[in-house]
Amino acid sequence: MNLGTRKILDRSFTAVGIGSIVLMALALMVVVVPIVSNGVGAMFFTGTVEHRKMLQSEFKRGEPRELAGEVAAAERYRARVYEMLAGFEAEMERMKPEQKAEYEEKYSPVRKTLQELLGPLPGDPAPMLTRFKYGQTRWEKAEERLHDLLYETKWDTSNPDVMSKEYFVSQATGFEGTSLAQLFPYVEKNIRKILLPKFTIYWGFLTDSSVDSHFFGGIWPEIQGTFFLAIGAMLFAFPLGVIAAIYFTEYAKPGFFNSMLRSANSTLAGVPSIVFGMFGLAFFINTLKVSESKSVIAGALTLAIMILPTIIRAAEEAILAVPKTYREASLGLGSTKWNTIATVILPAALPGILTGGVISLGRAAGETAPIIFTAAVSVGSAIGLADVFSSPTPALSWNIYNLASEHEAAAQIRHVQYGMVLALVSIVLLLNLSAIVLRARISKKLKG
Amino acid sequence: MLMKADARQSPESASIQKATRDIYLPPERRQIAGGGTPHISAKDFSVYYGEFEAVKKVSADIFSKYVTAIIGPSGCGKSTFLRAINRMNDLIPSCHTSGSLLFGGEDIYGKLTDEVLLRKKVGMVFQKPNPFPKSIFDNIAYGPRLHGVNDKKKLMEIVERSLRKAAIWDEVCDRLDKNALGLSGGQQQRLCVARTLAVEPDVLLLDEPTSALDPKATAKIEDLIQELRGSYTIMIVTHNMQQASRVSDYTMFFYEGVMVEYAATAHLFTNPKDSMTEDYITGRFS
Numbered sequence: 001m002n003l004g005t006r007k008i009l010d011r012s013f014t015a016v017g018i019g020s021i022v023l024m025a026l027a028l029m030v031v032v033v034p035i036v037s038n039g040v041g042a043m044f045f046t047g048t049v050e051h052r053k054m055l056q057s058e059f060k061r062g063e064p065r066e067l068a069g070e071v072a073a074a075e076r077y078r079a080r081v082y083e084m085l086a087g088f089e090a091e092m093e094r095m096k097p098e099q100k101a102e103y104e105e106k107y108s109p110v111r112k113t114l115q116e117l118l119g120p121l122p123g124d125p126a127p128m129l130t131r132f133k134y135g136q137t138r139w140e141k142a143e144e145r146l147h148d149l150l151y152e153t154k155w156d157t158s159n160p161d162v163m164s165k166e167y168f169v170s171q172a173t174g175f176e177g178t179s180l181a182q183l184f185p186y187v188e189k190n191i192r193k194i195l196l197p198k199f200t201i202y203w204g205f206l207t208d209s210s211v212d213s214h215f216f217g218g219i220w221p222e223i224q225g226t227f228f229l230a231i232g233a234m235l236f237a238f239p240l241g242v243i244a245a246i247y248f249t250e251y252a253k254p255g256f257f258n259s260m261l262r263s264a265n266s267t268l269a270g271v272p273s274i275v276f277g278m279f280g281l282a283f284f285i286n287t288l289k290v291s292e293s294k295s296v297i298a299g300a301l302t303l304a305i306m307i308l309p310t311i312i313r314a315a316e317e318a319i320l321a322v323p324k325t326y327r328e329a330s331l332g333l334g335s336t337k338w339n340t341i342a343t344v345i346l347p348a349a350l351p352g353i354l355t356g357g358v359i360s361l362g363r364a365a366g367e368t369a370p371i372i373f374t375a376a377v378s379v380g381s382a383i384g385l386a387d388v389f390s391s392p393t394p395a396l397s398w399n400i401y402n403l404a405s406e407h408e409a410a411a412q413i414r415h416v417q418y419g420m421v422l423a424l425v426s427i428v429l430l431l432n433l434s435a436i437v438l439r440a441r442i443s444k445k446l447k448g
Numbered sequence: 449m450l451m452k453a454d455a456r457q458s459p460e461s462a463s464i465q466k467a468t469r470d471i472y473l474p475p476e477r478r479q480i481a482g483g484g485t486p487h488i489s490a491k492d493f494s495v496y497y498g499e500f501e502a503v504k505k506v507s508a509d510i511f512s513k514y515v516t517a518i519i520g521p522s523g524c525g526k527s528t529f530l531r532a533i534n535r536m537n538d539l540i541p542s543c544h545t546s547g548s549l550l551f552g553g554e555d556i557y558g559k560l561t562d563e564v565l566l567r568k569k570v571g572m573v574f575q576k577p578n579p580f581p582k583s584i585f586d587n588i589a590y591g592p593r594l595h596g597v598n599d600k601k602k603l604m605e606i607v608e609r610s611l612r613k614a615a616i617w618d619e620v621c622d623r624l625d626k627n628a629l630g631l632s633g634g635q636q637q638r639l640c641v642a643r644t645l646a647v648e649p650d651v652l653l654l655d656e657p658t659s660a661l662d663p664k665a666t667a668k669i670e671d672l673i674q675e676l677r678g679s680y681t682i683m684i685v686t687h688n689m690q691q692a693s694r695v696s697d698y699t700m701f702f703y704e705g706v707m708v709e710y711a712a713t714a715h716l717f718t719n720p721k722d723s724m725t726e727d728y729i730t731g732r733f734s
């Protein structure tokens with residue numbers, strides 16, 4: 001090949017290489033940017049006085065006297081709203097029955113939206129669920145409710161050939177000529193004074209338990225559960241995996257049995273995680289009865305089985321990568337095989353073994369399927385260390401799925417779901433980062 | 449005890465008689481060694497990799513406290529023979545032996561032989577310097593610690609003595625806690641010699657110890673061998689004929705697994721018996 005062609009080939013390969021890296025980075029951005037920007041919203045947002053009320057009464061957070069002042073200030077503007085409602089209700093009583101029925105039908109969604117916006121209205125029975133005890137705690141949600149209050153959404157289906165179009169009709173027009181008509185401009189004008197939006201940093205999202213199945217509060221039980229499960233899995237899988245790797249690399253005699261074991265290990269590494277989940281239920285809970293039903297220990301054991309092949313393979317590769325010369329040097333000095341493994345081979349293989357371990361830890365933290373049947377519950381409080389043998393736990397991976405698909409009010413608490421995703425991604429990223437740092441530090445120490 | 453260096457026997461074999469007959473030694477060397485006492489004796493000793501016979505029916509005595517060089521073209525079985533002496537070949541699953549190889553009168557491949565004890569007595573320095581990725585101190589102390597020395601002061605003594613013997617003490621005495629991989633290749637190799645000396649072996653096997661080193665470092669290692677001669681039984685594999693003639697008392701010439709000639713070095717280089725030896729040392733093939 002002549003020089004010119006070679007140079008062109010080199011250059012075009014460089015271009016392709018850079019191109020694919022840029023493409024990958026872009027794809028990653030497409031995933032990461034929304035996760036971060038949405039997830040951060042769980043902790044940094046514009047909160048209303050309702051949020052501060054909730055924090056005070058559910059978590060005893062915030063300055064009670066300051067809050068009392070704020071509530072009083074908001075109540076001054078709300079009082080006018082309540083007056084208008086009472087006035088209109090009295091007005092309806094005086095109407096002719098058919099007119100009254102017509103207005104009642106229109107009035108009831110207005111009242112309901114106001115409830116959502118401000119919390120229970122005067123005369124309402126005390127709500128059973130915490131979520132109904134407060135108005136909108138987040139400003140962006142409050143703005144949505146306000147829109148619902150001011151406008152009625154209608155669909156234009158007049159033309160069957162095109163998709164029906166959304167359009168908004170002012171609610172006020174529906175109440176024209178009644179005392180309620182003035183409510184809408186009043187609320188629109190004074191909404192900030194009624195809800196007192198304020199930039200809020202809520203670190204409690206990471207450390208609080210959830211209130212009323214994630215309507216309020218934080219995700220600490222999920223974070224803790226994730227750590228319990230992942231670290232529990234490591235406690236089982238790491239020593240076992242390293243011992244197995246030592247056996248494979250140092251002690252196993254090549255032969256049928258050994259190659260069977262090896263291919264079994266490779267196969268296990270590729271088994272879908274849901275299969276491990278079913279296996280965990282059938283083996284650890286139903287057969288071994290490590291616990292009555294779902295528990296952290298059953299989940300950790302299941303995850304351990306899932307990550308074991310990866311740990312074995314990483315450790316095997318790390319051990320095989322230790323230069324033969326170290327082994328010779330040690331044995332040549334009259335060291336026994338076991339001594340050589342313990343004092344030379346394992347220390348030299350440590351960076352690789354640990355990297356495999358930490359990456360597996362990240363995988364154990366992120367997997368959902370293995371814990372569905374063995375350890376995860378959708379709502380629960382943080383459990384103590386003593387409970388790991390008997391209690392199930394919420395965990396980030398499972399609760400993300402649960403919030404996305406099975407929660408009865410998924411749409412209203414997207415921010416919690418995004419917050420969980422961010423927390424999980426951060427944990428896994430942090431673990432992988434620490435693996436890199438750990439590896440670099442040990443390698444540097446070994447290289448001198 | 450498994451093997452004592454002074455429990456010497458001299459198996460009568462034709463080749464040994466041939467070797468002793470051919471021995472030419474300057475008088476001062478004769479005094480150091482007190483004559484040629486066999487330390488390691490091979491008799492019809494073969495080493496196989498699977499079916500392949502890499503060392504073919506070697507019979508020879510290696511004399512105590514002398515330096516014996518092994519020369520021969522690449523792949524002729526020099527390393528294989530050397531590694532057979534401290535059973536380093538055990539690491540290769542396909543490798544097995546026949547015939548007998550005695551160390552201080554005891555069978556190296558005997559059923560009851562403890563290869564760990566053997567390797568303590570028969571130290572080895574490899575072609576490529578292979579210090580552990582540990583501090584210089586820990587490298588030297590590795591062997592003594594293995595064999596039960598844990599007293600810090602005693603270890604320090606051993607480390608200093610070994611490093612002095614290996615003529616590297618002055619270069620590293622102020623950085624014993626630094627990683628050994630930071631040393632130059634030549635220093636690393638002398639460190640490896642010191643590490644081997646620290647377990648107080650009787651025999652030192654050197655497999656092309658200078659082939660990875662520059663001329664200056666090579667000269668240092670050769671000086672070191674001169675220093676150690678008389679205290680240890682030394683076997684050195686080398687590609688370099690000048691080196692063999694400079695450092696050794698006896699030289700073995702291997703060709704395709706066969707020990708073609710074995711004689712006092714001065715004798716072999718000036719007056720080779722075999723035409724193959726002559727061709728090799730005159731550089732007609734390599």
Ligand SMILES: Nc1ncnc2c1ncn2[C@@H]1O[C@H](COP(=O)(O)OP(=O)(O)O)[C@@H](O)[C@H]1O
Pocket residue numbers: 497500502520521522523524525526527528529540
């Ligand atoms: N591990 C091994 N497996 C099979 N054959 C080997 C192995 N090591 C060396 N050999 C063969 O044995 C012969 C002698 O090798 P070696 O002792 O390393 O030669 P030298 O050190 O003289 O260059 C060579 O033909 C080589 O190919």
Ligand SMILES: [Mg+2]
Pocket residue numbers: 526527528
């Ligand atoms: Mg060799």
